[in-house]
Amino acid sequence: MSKWTIKEVKDDGTTWWMIRGGAFSNLINERYPNRLFDTEMDALKSSNNVNRLYGRKTTIVKVEYEDAKKY
Secondary structure, three states: OEEEEEEEEOOOOOEEEEOOOOOEEOOOOOOOOOOOEOOHHHHHHHHHHHHHHHOOOEEEEEEEOOOOOOO
């Protein structure tokens, strides 16, 4: 099952992934799952809002999941 998520690569080389809401974490596990989007357009809208509001430089990434939780 294809989904979309948002990531940000910091200047120090660490990768941060969007988790619940608009929060980002560099640790992904059951407690902090990725925020997944069904369509590329939804992910792009959210990414653009984060970039505009908070001055971040995020990108969207296509990911494959077997059993993805929907928001």
